[in-house]
Amino acid sequence: AQKITQTQPGMFVQEKEAVTLDCTYDTSDQSYGLFWYKQPSSGEMIFLIYQGSYDEQNATEGRYSLNFQKARKSANLVISASQLGDSAMYFCAMRELLTQGGSEKLVFGKGMKLTVNP
Amino acid sequence: NAGVTQTPKFRVLKTGQSMTLLCAQDMNHEYMYWYRQDPGMGLRLIHYSVGEGTTAKGEVPDGYNVSRLKKQNFLLGLESAAPSQTSVYFCASSFTPSGSGSDEQFFGPGTRLTVL
Numbered sequence: 639a640q641k642i643t644q645t646q647p648g649m650f651v652q653e654k655e656a657v658t659l660d661c662t663y664d665t666s667d668q669s670y671g672l673f674w675y676k677q678p679s680s681g682e683m684i685f686l687i688y689q690g691s692y693d694e695q696n697a698t699e700g701r702y703s704l705n706f707q708k709a710r711k712s713a714n715l716v717i718s719a720s721q722l723g724d725s726a727m728y729f730c731a732m733r734e735l736l737t738q739g740g741s742e743k744l745v746f747g748k749g750m751k752l753t754v755n756p
Numbered sequence: 757n758a759g760v761t762q763t764p765k766f767r768v769l770k771t772g773q774s775m776t777l778l779c780a781q782d783m784n785h786e787y788m789y790w791y792r793q794d795p796g797m798g799l800r801l802i803h804y805s806v807g808e809g810t811t812a813k814g815e816v817p818d819g820y821n822v823s824r825l826k827k828q829n830f831l832l833g834l835e836s837a838a839p840s841q842t843s844v845y846f847c848a849s850s851f852t853p854s855g856s857g858s859d860e861q862f863f864g865p866g867t868r869l870t871v872l
Contacts, residue, residue: 685862736814741787743801
């Protein structure tokens with residue numbers, strides 16, 4: 639079974655600074671996918687970025703980039719130029735195959751809380 | 757295009773009461789999921805469906821039942837609610853199964869359920 643570990647319970651960063659959110663994973667699969675979701679205080683889950691295990695380049699989406707180190711099994715999220723609206727819970731997740739119909743579930747880490755200070 | 761919607765947004769039940777949570781998606785997705793989120797934890801899969809008329813158990817299925825009579829709807833039922841089912845429930849849907857690249861699961865806004 640897949641496992642996601644997020645060890646930072648909370649982080650603080652100054653507005654406009656960059657911040658790295660840590661995520662390590664454990665899997666025996668050769669092909670896998672990693673996701674980052676943001677959950678603001680309003681509660682919804684917002685997809686941020688995806689990294690496939692065979693992707694040769696680190697994923698980027700606007701201010702979000704993923705520092706993917708396959709040998710170390712880490713997939714850290716980097717947010718550049720933090721904004722006040724980035725204050726939220728952040729979850730790292732990995733897809734895991736389910737038994738029926740080739741479907742999948744997401745295995746989530748426990749999340750970490752980011753607070754951006756003005 | 758509303759995406760994934762959930763009804764209700766909040767609910768308080770007494771122990772032993774029953775209720776049904778409704779999830780609807782308008783993206784023509786085959787795959788639908790119910791997760792629960794407890795404090796200090798990530799989401800855990802309760803039940804899922806790979807298409808109309810199909811359902812399957814996830815990681816924490818006990819105490820819940822589901823139905824997918826129509827492709828766009830996925831219902832989660834609690835027959836006899838218990839305080840341990842106090843949680844935030846998220847529905848999600850996706851177009852393709854695993855191995856399809858960056859196809860993410862789209863989440864609904866969540867339902868906050870309290871069982872007294």
